[in-house]
Amino acid sequence: MTEPIISADRVGYAYRGGAAVLTDVSLAVPPGRNVALVGESGAGKTTLLRLLLGLTRPTEGAIRFEGGLLTRGRLRDYRRAVQAVFQDPYSSLDPRHRIGRIVAEPLRGLGLGAEPAKVAAALEAVGLPTDTAGRYPHEFSGGQRQRIAIARAIVGNPRLLLADEPVSALDLTTRVRIVDLLGSLCADRGLTILLVSHDLGVVAELCEHTAVLEHGRLVEQGPTSQVLGAPSHPYTRRLLESVPRLPA
Numbered sequence: 398m399t400e401p402i403i404s405a406d407r408v409g410y411a412y413r414g415g416a417a418v419l420t421d422v423s424l425a426v427p428p429g430r431n432v433a434l435v436g437e438s439g440a441g442k443t444t445l446l447r448l449l450l451g452l453t454r455p456t457e458g459a460i461r462f463e464g465g466l467l468t469r470g471r472l473r474d475y476r477r478a479v480q481a482v483f484q485d486p487y488s489s490l491d492p493r494h495r496i497g498r499i500v501a502e503p504l505r506g507l508g509l510g511a512e513p514a515k516v517a518a519a520l521e522a523v524g525l526p527t528d529t530a531g532r533y534p535h536e537f538s539g540g541q542r543q544r545i546a547i548a549r550a551i552v553g554n555p556r557l558l559l560a561d562e563p564v565s566a567l568d569l570t571t572r573v574r575i576v577d578l579l580g581s582l583c584a585d586r587g588l589t590i591l592l593v594s595h596d597l598g599v600v601a602e603l604c605e606h607t608a609v610l611e612h613g614r615l616v617e618q619g620p621t622s623q624v625l626g627a628p629s630h631p632y633t634r635r636l637l638e639s640v641p642r643l644p645a
């Protein structure tokens with residue numbers, strides 16, 4: 398099997414002084430196979446994403462990046478390969494900076510220099526005009542801001558995008574457009590996505606593989622068509638009945 402870009406190997410996690418919020422979680426994201434992580438509020442999805450992002454260390458088990466442990470020495474390579482997009486496009490862009498500077502952040506962070514040509518190419522790839530670079534976040538709608546956040550995430554050509562509810566703050570029409578954009582970035586740029594979403598319509602649209610988290614344990618994972626089409630676990634069935642979906 399191809400080496401996963403990132404994987405959690407029997408990961409457990411407890412916040413300081415608290416009970417376990419993740420128990421024995423194993424999940425792999427191989428290149429080209431988008432993975433969805435679904436589960437009710439409080440199931441541990443964001444915590445797992447934080448561990449995968451290297452922001453917090455697991456209390457048990459290990460996070461691996463391209464087969465090796467995610468150590469301090471490998472963080473630079475990791476930051477280059479893995480980028481994130483979050484739910485709220487209003488709080489994720491610094492209002493004091495022009496878009497050009499915001500989108501160039503990962504390049505500067507990696508010491509690659511803020512190349513205007515790369516910023517322009519990233520803005521074009523997300524469907525925004527190049528004059529966007531000279532403007533400020535308040536001049537843009539929620540959907541446009543999420544495009545800007547996606548441009549920032551892809552500007553350094555990462556392999557993997559960790560997306561935490563990237564469309565749930567958007568209205569329905571905008572949501573469909575951003576999902577289409579994410580799908581075409583995967584097809585055109587070889588990007589792979591690990592998606593956290595409550596919206597199973599979005600999951601079905603973007604992800605080949607789905608993992609279901611309940612109270613910090615993975616109760617089911619497999620091909621999305623199988624997990625959503627014929628869920629084997631009662632929790633997944635309940636989840637399917639309780640969440641909103643995109644109209645067909």
Ligand SMILES: Nc1ncnc2c1ncn2[C@@H]1O[C@H](COP(=O)(O)OP(=O)(O)OP(=O)(O)O)[C@@H](O)[C@H]1O
Nearest residue numbers: 412413415418436437438439440441442443444445
């Ligand atoms: N900083 C923290 N300190 C202590 N407990 C926390 C902290 N953050 C989250 N938790 C607890 O960890 C558990 C998992 O939370 P987490 O945010 O990972 O779930 P989630 O599935 O992402 O939920 P949501 O969909 O609401 O974002 C919850 O019981 C939550 O109360």
